[in-house]
Amino acid sequence: MTTTPATTTTETTTTTAAPVTISQAQKRQTLQARVAWGDHVVTVGGDAPVRVQSMTNTDTADAVATAIQVKELAQAGSELVRITVNNDESAKAVPYIREQLDRMGIMTPLVGDFHYNGHRLLADHPDCAQALSKYRINPGNVGRGEKGDKQFAQMIEMALRWDKPVRIGVNWGSLDQDLLASMMDANSLRATPWDVKQVMVEALISSALASAETAQRLGMSPAQILLSCKVSGVQELITVYQSLATRCNYALHLGLTEAGMGTKGTVASATALAVLLQQGIGDTIRVSLTPEPGEARTQEVVVAMEILQSLGLRAFVPSVTACPGCGRTTSSVFQELTKEIDDYMRDAMVDWRDQYPGVESMKVAVMGCIVNGPGESKHADIGISLPGTGEAPSAPVYIDGEKAMTLRGDGIGAQFKAVVESYVQKRYGASQNTAA
């Protein structure tokens, strides 16, 4: 047997320069749903920005704990918050949760997450049905056969009665087993059967689309139907949503289910969602992180916002550009200041959002030394170049591309925060906006 030796080349090729275009994600056109509580309407799909949503992990029956967590998630930036409604106690608690939120001035719509018994809970607890702004229905968990069809229809009937949109949310882990079995049988009769995974992907999509068609037949407006098909693998999620997007124009809820914890969950979610969002797929996102012990639930909201902001799709908080540090930053001052400024601006956004419109697009640079510090600081709205090892203990500050001052001494962090605050007031304050 002869083998062909692998060929390698040492030649280089270059092409002449041409102007480049920085990519911009163009959201695909979908129908627009209205998720409302009172006068507060969150549009999803169509020309609406990609929405951030999250889910509580409190016992919904504990109305106080749940209302507090919804408030935290909303203040962190979640535009919709989902709560599980799994039994009579939690259904009874929903109107109280809503009432407490209203009293705190939190108008964020609540989405009810139903499995197995949603048809009964919505029928038995009209105050719950009314207090929720959207219902999530999992076609894999509404029951099997005719009974399942009837229970699905009952949930749609409730959505129509209370004028609520629905999300038909299919999940890899709770796929309609009857549908999967019939598709497997049909597959075995194909001349060239599909791979099992291909059949499962098709079953997920078919389940969502067939349920949406049924909901429409029962009277739902297509604009009031959102779809999701969640899986836990990055490549599978991309494949599923790319296919789904070519087959319907319902607004799509995007998320990697059971993403996992910490770095793994964050990176996997960001990877999958970024690919799809860059292709214009996705009208609302949730990052399903497992919180690390002691970690705030709001971390999933922070990650979701960072994904959208990194892609240039939305701006939520001023961004901090910081270098990674290296052998030129042998003290921890640089890391501490970067964290301090980032935390400070995130906390301040709760008030800044209303007081200083536009501040969310501000760019702040915190750099470790003179090598890239002044250059990167000049590209930001406001930047500081800290002294690296062996450099004079002074930190030049750049405002709108010009060197504005030099900070010295032990309190550089506090001084810089004061400079940032003053810049925000001058540039984004009411008088500035009126003058403009």
Ligand code: SF4
């Ligand atoms: S800016 Fe300075 S400290 Fe930061 S990574 Fe570059 S060389 Fe290192």
